[in-house]
Amino acid sequence: MYLGSQLDKKAKNAREAFAELYEHYLPKVFRYISYQVGDMDLAEDLTSSVFEKALTRLDSYRSNKASFSTWLMTVARNTVIDHYRVKSRKITVSIEETFDIASKEISPEEKVIKKEELKSLDTYLRELSQQEWEIISLKFGAELNNREIAKMLGLSESNVGTKLYRTIRKLRDKFKE
Protein backbone atom coordinates (compact mmCIF):
# COMPACT_ATOMS: atom_id res chain seq x y z
CA MET A 1 0.00 0.00 0.00
CA TYR A 2 2.80 2.37 0.92
CA LEU A 3 4.55 1.79 -2.37
CA GLY A 4 1.31 2.34 -4.21
CA SER A 5 0.59 5.63 -2.53
CA GLN A 6 4.18 6.74 -3.02
CA LEU A 7 4.48 5.80 -6.64
CA ASP A 8 0.95 6.45 -7.78
CA LYS A 9 0.21 9.73 -6.10
CA LYS A 10 3.18 11.54 -4.64
CA ALA A 11 6.43 10.79 -6.31
CA LYS A 12 7.35 12.77 -9.36
CA ASN A 13 10.26 10.68 -10.38
CA ALA A 14 12.15 7.55 -9.48
CA ARG A 15 14.72 9.38 -7.41
CA GLU A 16 12.19 11.05 -5.15
CA ALA A 17 10.15 7.89 -4.86
CA PHE A 18 13.14 5.81 -3.88
CA ALA A 19 14.31 8.42 -1.37
CA GLU A 20 10.90 8.38 0.31
CA LEU A 21 10.78 4.61 0.43
CA TYR A 22 14.28 4.61 1.87
CA GLU A 23 13.37 7.00 4.68
CA HIS A 24 10.31 4.94 5.55
CA TYR A 25 11.81 1.48 5.43
CA LEU A 26 15.45 1.91 6.47
CA PRO A 27 14.77 1.86 10.24
CA LYS A 28 12.57 -1.25 9.93
CA VAL A 29 15.07 -3.16 7.82
CA PHE A 30 17.93 -2.14 10.07
CA ARG A 31 16.07 -3.15 13.25
CA TYR A 32 14.98 -6.48 11.78
CA ILE A 33 18.58 -7.28 10.83
CA SER A 34 19.84 -6.04 14.20
CA TYR A 35 17.54 -8.49 15.96
CA GLN A 36 18.81 -11.22 13.69
CA VAL A 37 22.55 -10.62 13.84
CA GLY A 38 23.06 -8.68 17.09
CA ASP A 39 26.02 -6.77 15.68
CA MET A 40 25.84 -3.11 14.72
CA ASP A 41 28.54 -3.17 12.01
CA LEU A 42 27.23 -6.34 10.45
CA ALA A 43 23.65 -5.02 10.63
CA GLU A 44 24.79 -1.93 8.71
CA ASP A 45 26.59 -4.00 6.07
CA LEU A 46 23.62 -6.27 5.54
CA THR A 47 21.19 -3.34 5.52
CA SER A 48 23.24 -1.70 2.75
CA SER A 49 23.16 -4.92 0.81
CA VAL A 50 19.37 -5.21 1.19
CA PHE A 51 18.77 -1.72 -0.21
CA GLU A 52 21.21 -2.24 -3.09
CA LYS A 53 19.39 -5.43 -4.01
CA ALA A 54 16.02 -3.71 -3.65
CA LEU A 55 17.12 -0.91 -5.96
CA THR A 56 18.31 -3.21 -8.71
CA ARG A 57 15.41 -5.63 -8.36
CA LEU A 58 12.59 -3.15 -7.92
CA ASP A 59 11.26 -4.07 -11.36
CA SER A 60 10.52 -7.55 -10.07
CA TYR A 61 8.19 -6.25 -7.36
CA ARG A 62 4.53 -6.93 -8.14
CA SER A 63 2.05 -5.04 -6.01
CA ASN A 64 -0.67 -7.62 -6.68
CA LYS A 65 1.47 -10.40 -5.21
CA ALA A 66 2.59 -8.93 -1.91
CA SER A 67 2.81 -5.68 -0.02
CA PHE A 68 6.02 -3.75 -0.55
CA SER A 69 7.03 -4.25 3.08
CA THR A 70 6.64 -8.03 2.73
CA TRP A 71 8.71 -7.97 -0.46
CA LEU A 72 11.45 -5.83 1.07
CA MET A 73 11.58 -7.87 4.27
CA THR A 74 11.82 -11.04 2.19
CA VAL A 75 14.89 -9.53 0.52
CA ALA A 76 16.21 -8.70 4.01
CA ARG A 77 15.49 -12.18 5.35
CA ASN A 78 17.17 -13.86 2.39
CA THR A 79 20.18 -11.60 2.84
CA VAL A 80 20.50 -12.70 6.47
CA ILE A 81 20.01 -16.36 5.51
CA ASP A 82 22.70 -16.04 2.81
CA HIS A 83 25.01 -14.47 5.34
CA TYR A 84 24.57 -17.38 7.74
CA ARG A 85 25.01 -19.89 4.95
CA VAL A 86 28.57 -18.70 4.69
CA LYS A 87 29.10 -18.10 8.38
CA SER A 88 27.50 -20.21 11.09
CA ARG A 89 25.10 -18.40 13.38
CA LYS A 90 27.17 -16.81 16.09
CA ILE A 91 26.39 -13.59 17.82
CA THR A 92 29.58 -12.02 19.02
CA VAL A 93 28.46 -8.62 20.19
CA SER A 94 26.03 -8.00 22.98
CA ILE A 95 22.61 -6.81 21.97
CA GLU A 96 22.97 -3.89 24.37
CA GLU A 97 25.68 -2.49 22.10
CA THR A 98 23.54 -2.97 19.04
CA PHE A 99 20.39 -1.43 20.38
CA ASP A 100 20.50 2.13 21.40
CA ILE A 101 18.91 2.31 24.80
CA ALA A 102 17.63 5.59 23.43
CA SER A 103 16.13 6.67 26.71
CA LYS A 104 18.05 9.88 26.83
CA GLU A 105 15.62 11.36 29.30
CA ILE A 106 16.08 8.71 31.98
CA SER A 107 18.36 9.04 34.96
CA PRO A 108 21.78 7.30 35.13
CA GLU A 109 20.38 4.87 37.75
CA GLU A 110 17.50 3.93 35.51
CA LYS A 111 19.91 3.55 32.65
CA VAL A 112 21.92 1.00 34.64
CA ILE A 113 18.73 -0.97 35.37
CA LYS A 114 17.73 -0.83 31.71
CA LYS A 115 21.15 -2.10 30.70
CA GLU A 116 20.81 -5.03 33.08
CA GLU A 117 17.37 -5.82 31.68
CA LEU A 118 18.70 -5.67 28.14
CA LYS A 119 21.53 -8.04 29.05
CA SER A 120 19.02 -10.56 30.38
CA LEU A 121 16.77 -10.11 27.36
CA ASP A 122 19.77 -10.63 25.12
CA THR A 123 20.46 -13.96 26.78
CA TYR A 124 16.84 -15.13 26.60
CA LEU A 125 16.44 -14.09 22.97
CA ARG A 126 19.41 -16.26 22.08
CA GLU A 127 17.69 -19.22 23.68
CA LEU A 128 14.66 -18.95 21.40
CA SER A 129 14.18 -21.31 18.49
CA GLN A 130 14.97 -19.97 15.00
CA GLN A 131 11.27 -19.51 14.21
CA GLU A 132 10.49 -17.79 17.53
CA TRP A 133 13.41 -15.44 17.00
CA GLU A 134 12.23 -14.76 13.48
CA ILE A 135 8.71 -13.88 14.65
CA ILE A 136 10.04 -11.51 17.30
CA SER A 137 12.39 -9.87 14.77
CA LEU A 138 9.67 -9.45 12.17
CA LYS A 139 7.19 -8.10 14.70
CA PHE A 140 9.35 -5.77 16.78
CA GLY A 141 12.10 -5.05 14.27
CA ALA A 142 10.37 -4.97 10.90
CA GLU A 143 7.00 -3.97 12.38
CA LEU A 144 5.09 -6.38 10.17
CA ASN A 145 1.55 -7.45 10.96
CA ASN A 146 0.67 -11.10 11.51
CA ARG A 147 -0.62 -11.55 7.97
CA GLU A 148 2.67 -10.35 6.50
CA ILE A 149 4.69 -12.51 8.90
CA ALA A 150 2.50 -15.51 8.06
CA LYS A 151 3.13 -15.00 4.37
CA MET A 152 6.88 -14.80 4.85
CA LEU A 153 7.17 -17.81 7.13
CA GLY A 154 4.57 -20.01 5.46
CA LEU A 155 2.32 -20.12 8.53
CA SER A 156 -1.33 -19.25 9.04
CA GLU A 157 -2.14 -15.82 10.44
CA SER A 158 -3.71 -17.29 13.59
CA ASN A 159 -0.70 -19.54 14.07
CA VAL A 160 1.57 -16.49 14.03
CA GLY A 161 -0.65 -14.83 16.67
CA THR A 162 -0.47 -17.90 18.91
CA LYS A 163 3.28 -18.29 18.47
CA LEU A 164 3.82 -14.59 19.12
CA TYR A 165 1.91 -14.79 22.39
CA ARG A 166 3.70 -17.98 23.48
CA THR A 167 7.13 -16.57 22.63
CA ILE A 168 6.55 -13.36 24.54
CA ARG A 169 5.19 -15.35 27.48
CA LYS A 170 8.23 -17.60 27.36
CA LEU A 171 10.53 -14.58 27.48
CA ARG A 172 8.51 -13.04 30.28
CA ASP A 173 8.64 -16.28 32.33
CA LYS A 174 12.41 -16.47 31.97
CA PHE A 175 12.70 -12.83 32.86
CA LYS A 176 10.67 -13.40 36.03
CA GLU A 177 12.81 -16.33 37.22
Add this chain to the structure above:
Amino acid sequence: MEKNKKSNFDKEFSEAIDRMVAGEKVESYADMPDDYQEAIDFAQKLIELKGAPRPSFKAELKDSLLSKLNEMERERPKSNRFWEKLRHIVPQRPMWRAVAASLVVIAVAGGVIWETGVFTQPMTPPSKTLLPPLQQPVMLEVTSVKTTYSLGGETEFISSKTTVVTPLPPQMATTPLETEHWEETVWYSPMSCGKPNLGPEGSVEYNLIWTTGGD
Protein backbone atom coordinates in the same frame (compact mmCIF):
# COMPACT_ATOMS: atom_id res chain seq x y z
CA MET B 1 -15.61 -23.08 23.02
CA GLU B 2 -12.41 -22.75 25.10
CA LYS B 3 -10.38 -22.91 21.91
CA ASN B 4 -12.41 -20.10 20.34
CA LYS B 5 -11.94 -17.96 23.42
CA LYS B 6 -8.20 -18.54 23.35
CA SER B 7 -8.05 -17.77 19.68
CA ASN B 8 -9.90 -14.50 20.31
CA PHE B 9 -7.47 -13.59 23.06
CA ASP B 10 -4.54 -14.38 20.76
CA LYS B 11 -6.07 -12.07 18.16
CA GLU B 12 -6.69 -9.27 20.63
CA PHE B 13 -3.19 -9.76 21.97
CA SER B 14 -1.69 -9.41 18.47
CA GLU B 15 -3.77 -6.30 17.82
CA ALA B 16 -2.57 -4.76 21.07
CA ILE B 17 1.05 -5.54 20.16
CA ASP B 18 0.61 -4.01 16.70
CA ARG B 19 -0.75 -0.82 18.25
CA MET B 20 2.16 -0.67 20.67
CA VAL B 21 4.69 -1.26 17.88
CA ALA B 22 3.05 1.58 15.95
CA GLY B 23 3.68 3.85 18.93
CA GLU B 24 0.19 3.88 20.42
CA LYS B 25 -0.36 3.61 24.12
CA VAL B 26 -2.38 0.48 24.90
CA GLU B 27 -4.24 0.76 28.16
CA SER B 28 -7.53 -1.01 27.90
CA TYR B 29 -7.25 -4.77 27.88
CA ALA B 30 -8.93 -5.54 31.18
CA ASP B 31 -11.11 -8.30 29.73
CA MET B 32 -8.09 -10.39 28.92
CA PRO B 33 -6.71 -13.06 31.25
CA ASP B 34 -3.78 -12.07 33.48
CA ASP B 35 -1.30 -14.06 31.40
CA TYR B 36 -2.11 -12.01 28.32
CA GLN B 37 -2.02 -8.74 30.23
CA GLU B 38 1.40 -9.57 31.66
CA ALA B 39 2.65 -10.54 28.21
CA ILE B 40 1.46 -7.20 26.82
CA ASP B 41 3.25 -5.37 29.61
CA PHE B 42 6.38 -7.38 28.95
CA ALA B 43 6.21 -6.63 25.22
CA GLN B 44 6.92 -3.03 26.15
CA LYS B 45 10.47 -4.10 27.03
CA LEU B 46 10.91 -5.56 23.57
CA ILE B 47 9.66 -2.33 22.05
CA GLU B 48 12.24 -0.44 24.09
CA LEU B 49 14.89 -2.51 22.37
CA LYS B 50 14.16 -0.52 19.24
CA GLY B 51 17.46 0.70 17.94
CA ALA B 52 17.95 3.18 15.17
CA PRO B 53 20.57 3.28 12.46
CA ARG B 54 23.34 5.80 13.02
CA PRO B 55 22.56 9.08 11.23
CA SER B 56 25.94 9.00 9.44
CA PHE B 57 25.25 5.47 8.16
CA LYS B 58 21.78 6.49 7.04
CA ALA B 59 23.06 9.52 5.14
CA GLU B 60 26.00 7.70 3.51
CA LEU B 61 23.85 4.81 2.35
CA LYS B 62 21.22 7.18 0.98
CA ASP B 63 23.85 9.10 -1.02
CA SER B 64 25.33 5.89 -2.34
CA LEU B 65 21.93 4.49 -3.37
CA LEU B 66 20.86 7.70 -5.05
CA SER B 67 24.14 7.81 -7.00
CA LYS B 68 23.53 4.26 -8.08
CA LEU B 69 20.00 5.16 -9.12
CA ASN B 70 21.35 8.09 -11.15
CA GLU B 71 23.83 5.76 -12.84
CA MET B 72 21.06 3.34 -13.67
CA GLU B 73 18.97 6.15 -15.14
CA ARG B 74 21.91 7.44 -17.17
CA GLU B 75 22.92 4.02 -18.47
CA ARG B 76 19.46 3.00 -19.55
CA PRO B 77 19.03 5.35 -22.51
CA LYS B 78 22.70 4.96 -23.50
CA SER B 79 22.46 1.23 -23.67
CA ASN B 80 19.17 1.32 -25.47
CA ARG B 81 18.71 3.77 -28.30
CA PHE B 82 15.11 2.69 -28.54
CA TRP B 83 14.27 4.66 -25.41
CA GLU B 84 16.23 7.66 -26.67
CA LYS B 85 14.24 7.66 -29.90
CA LEU B 86 10.98 7.58 -28.02
CA ARG B 87 11.81 10.78 -26.22
CA HIS B 88 11.71 12.59 -29.55
CA ILE B 89 8.63 10.77 -30.76
CA VAL B 90 6.37 11.37 -27.80
CA PRO B 91 4.48 14.62 -28.45
CA GLN B 92 4.91 17.44 -25.93
CA ARG B 93 1.26 18.11 -25.12
CA PRO B 94 -0.44 19.68 -22.14
CA MET B 95 -1.40 17.19 -19.50
CA TRP B 96 -4.21 14.96 -20.62
CA ARG B 97 -6.15 14.40 -17.45
CA ALA B 98 -8.32 11.60 -18.77
CA VAL B 99 -6.01 8.66 -18.64
CA ALA B 100 -4.66 7.86 -22.01
CA ALA B 101 -1.55 6.23 -23.23
CA SER B 102 0.40 6.30 -26.40
CA LEU B 103 1.85 3.17 -27.81
CA VAL B 104 4.90 3.16 -29.99
CA VAL B 105 5.74 0.25 -32.18
CA ILE B 106 9.00 -0.39 -33.91
CA ALA B 107 8.81 -2.93 -36.65
CA VAL B 108 11.58 -5.43 -37.08
CA ALA B 109 10.49 -7.96 -39.70
CA GLY B 110 7.25 -9.24 -41.22
CA GLY B 111 3.79 -7.67 -41.32
CA VAL B 112 0.61 -7.48 -39.26
CA ILE B 113 -2.62 -5.56 -39.04
CA TRP B 114 -3.76 -4.57 -35.64
CA GLU B 115 -7.37 -4.14 -34.82
CA THR B 116 -9.15 -2.58 -31.88
CA GLY B 117 -8.02 -3.98 -28.54
CA VAL B 118 -4.32 -3.46 -28.53
CA PHE B 119 -3.45 -5.11 -25.25
CA THR B 120 -5.87 -7.97 -25.45
CA GLN B 121 -6.47 -10.87 -27.77
CA PRO B 122 -8.51 -9.54 -30.70
CA MET B 123 -12.09 -10.78 -31.03
CA THR B 124 -11.47 -11.72 -34.64
CA PRO B 125 -8.17 -12.93 -35.94
CA PRO B 126 -6.25 -10.11 -37.55
CA SER B 127 -5.88 -10.27 -41.27
CA LYS B 128 -2.43 -10.27 -42.74
CA THR B 129 -1.15 -8.00 -45.38
CA LEU B 130 2.12 -7.49 -47.12
CA LEU B 131 3.42 -3.97 -47.05
CA PRO B 132 6.74 -2.44 -47.82
CA PRO B 133 9.16 -2.52 -44.89
CA LEU B 134 8.46 0.25 -42.43
CA GLN B 135 11.56 1.80 -40.96
CA GLN B 136 9.98 4.49 -38.84
CA PRO B 137 8.32 3.82 -35.49
CA VAL B 138 4.53 3.94 -35.52
CA MET B 139 2.71 5.63 -32.71
CA LEU B 140 -0.73 4.49 -31.76
CA GLU B 141 -2.86 6.30 -29.23
CA VAL B 142 -4.88 4.07 -27.01
CA THR B 143 -7.35 4.99 -24.29
CA SER B 144 -8.01 3.13 -21.12
CA VAL B 145 -11.53 1.79 -20.60
CA LYS B 146 -11.32 2.91 -16.98
CA THR B 147 -11.13 6.37 -15.51
CA THR B 148 -10.02 5.36 -12.05
CA TYR B 149 -7.59 2.66 -10.98
CA SER B 150 -7.00 0.52 -7.97
CA LEU B 151 -3.53 -0.64 -7.07
CA GLY B 152 -2.70 -3.84 -8.91
CA GLY B 153 -5.91 -3.66 -10.93
CA GLU B 154 -6.19 -4.47 -14.62
CA THR B 155 -7.43 -2.35 -17.43
CA GLU B 156 -7.81 -2.66 -21.16
CA PHE B 157 -6.54 -0.15 -23.68
CA ILE B 158 -8.59 0.43 -26.78
CA SER B 159 -7.55 2.08 -30.01
CA SER B 160 -10.14 3.87 -32.12
CA LYS B 161 -8.41 3.01 -35.35
CA THR B 162 -6.80 0.10 -37.07
CA THR B 163 -3.08 0.41 -37.43
CA VAL B 164 -0.97 -1.44 -39.89
CA VAL B 165 2.39 -2.42 -38.55
CA THR B 166 5.08 -3.91 -40.66
CA PRO B 167 7.45 -5.67 -40.74
CA LEU B 168 6.86 -8.45 -38.22
CA PRO B 169 7.37 -8.97 -35.34
CA PRO B 170 7.00 -5.47 -34.01
CA GLN B 171 8.66 -4.38 -30.82
CA MET B 172 6.55 -2.37 -28.46
CA ALA B 173 6.79 0.06 -25.61
CA THR B 174 4.23 2.23 -23.87
CA THR B 175 4.20 5.64 -22.30
CA PRO B 176 1.54 7.97 -20.94
CA LEU B 177 1.00 10.95 -23.23
CA GLU B 178 1.15 13.57 -20.55
CA THR B 179 4.73 13.00 -19.59
CA GLU B 180 7.90 14.42 -20.98
CA HIS B 181 10.24 12.09 -19.14
CA TRP B 182 8.51 8.89 -19.81
CA GLU B 183 11.22 6.57 -18.52
CA GLU B 184 10.71 7.99 -15.07
CA THR B 185 7.00 7.58 -15.13
CA VAL B 186 6.36 4.13 -16.52
CA TRP B 187 7.77 1.12 -14.77
CA TYR B 188 7.77 -2.31 -16.28
CA SER B 189 7.41 -5.76 -14.93
CA PRO B 190 10.26 -8.09 -15.97
CA MET B 191 7.91 -9.82 -18.40
CA SER B 192 7.33 -6.68 -20.37
CA CYS B 193 10.68 -5.07 -19.73
CA GLY B 194 12.33 -3.91 -22.92
CA LYS B 195 10.69 -4.61 -26.24
CA PRO B 196 8.52 -7.71 -26.40
CA ASN B 197 7.91 -9.16 -29.83
CA LEU B 198 4.32 -9.41 -31.00
CA GLY B 199 3.18 -12.02 -33.52
CA PRO B 200 0.20 -11.74 -35.93
CA GLU B 201 -2.32 -13.01 -33.41
CA GLY B 202 -0.42 -12.15 -30.31
CA SER B 203 -1.26 -9.86 -27.45
CA VAL B 204 1.01 -8.27 -24.94
CA GLU B 205 0.45 -7.42 -21.31
CA TYR B 206 2.16 -4.56 -19.55
CA ASN B 207 2.44 -4.12 -15.84
CA LEU B 208 2.58 -0.36 -15.50
CA ILE B 209 2.70 1.93 -12.54
CA TRP B 210 1.88 5.53 -13.22
CA THR B 211 3.89 7.81 -11.07
CA THR B 212 2.18 11.00 -12.12
CA GLY B 213 0.80 12.67 -9.03
CA GLY B 214 -2.59 13.95 -8.14
CA ASP B 215 -4.85 11.85 -10.34
